[in-house]
Amino acid sequence: MDDAVRLESLTKTYGSGTGAVSALREVDLSFPRGSFTAVMGPSGSGKSTLLQCAAGLDRPTSGRVFIDGTDIGGLNETRLTEFRRESTGFVFQAFNLLPSLTAAQNVGLPLRLAGRKPGRKTVLRALAQVGLEDQAGKRPSQLSGGQQQRVAVARALVTRPAVLFADEPTGALDITTGRELLEVLRKLVGSPVMGGQAADDPELVEPTTIVMVTHDPNVASYADRVVFLADGALVGELTTPTAEAVAARMTDLAVS
Numbered sequence: 001m002d003d004a005v006r007l008e009s010l011t012k013t014y015g016s017g018t019g020a021v022s023a024l025r026e027v028d029l030s031f032p033r034g035s036f037t038a039v040m041g042p043s044g045s046g047k048s049t050l051l052q053c054a055a056g057l058d059r060p061t062s063g064r065v066f067i068d069g070t071d072i073g074g075l076n077e078t079r080l081t082e083f084r085r086e087s088t089g090f091v092f093q094a095f096n097l098l099p100s101l102t103a104a105q106n107v108g109l110p111l112r113l114a115g116r117k118p119g120r121k122t123v124l125r126a127l128a129q130v131g132l133e134d135q136a137g138k139r140p141s142q143l144s145g146g147q148q149q150r151v152a153v154a155r156a157l158v159t160r161p162a163v164l165f166a167d168e169p170t171g172a173l174d175i176t177t178g179r180e181l182l183e184v185l186r187k188l189v190g191s192p193v194m195g196g197q198a199a200d201d202p203e204l205v206e207p208t209t210i211v212m213v214t215h216d217p218n219v220a221s222y223a224d225r226v227v228f229l230a231d232g233a234l235v236g237e238l239t240t241p242t243a244e245a246v247a248a249r250m251t252d253l254a255v256s
């Protein structure tokens, strides 16, 4: 199967009775391997809920989530935590790096959490994917905001996850630095960007799959596809989006 993630009739309801909020209503969506999808919609339309459920950080009320072919609803909490650690990466608006650790040590953390010793080659390969192999020994305070977010991306990639989820990854960056990060994400999807010796590693040819939530049409235009949510339901999509087309669709959603 060619989908990194598949959502089937995904439904999430918060609360019950008259106070119930339908955050997601029977959403069916596939994220093919090697694709870069932006999720957009008005505030409160269910974007974060979709990301949280798709990443296994929250359980849906009904419907199913498949990651790399595994129905994650069938996993108990312990197995789900292990599975998530190995098969998903997450990048948030905040970089969340540990200030006392070097870039390389930060990148190696997910492997340590999984009880594995981070190999230098593995860590440097992840840093090379974001163009920072020469900054491995630096601490976060010695790096720019954009570099810190790239370290956070490398950390999310170090387990070679089936999918990288990103929630407003450029939200804390200025426009230029944000664009640089988006170029890095774009390259991860299209072709593996490698530097140094890592380029010789034949295992590196798998592209990454990215699912990104954003409010910004310019940011969304870096994706191959934009899916639109309104009131918890999937209401449309654009392929090879331009910022103008995304903005026009968002305006339509705001007035409808």
Ligand SMILES: Nc1ncnc2c1ncn2[C@@H]1O[C@H](COP(=O)(O)OP(=O)(O)OP(=O)(O)O)[C@@H](O)[C@H]1O
Binding pocket: 014, 015, 021, 022, 023, 041, 042, 043, 044, 045, 046, 047, 048, 049, 050
């Ligand atoms: N823990 C919760 N308890 C109750 N309602 C919630 C909870 N989390 C989200 N909601 C509600 O579910 C709906 C969808 O919220 P969600 O945060 O997924 O939207 P969003 O599109 O990400 O919004 P924003 O763009 O403002 O971040 C909203 O009506 C929200 O108020």
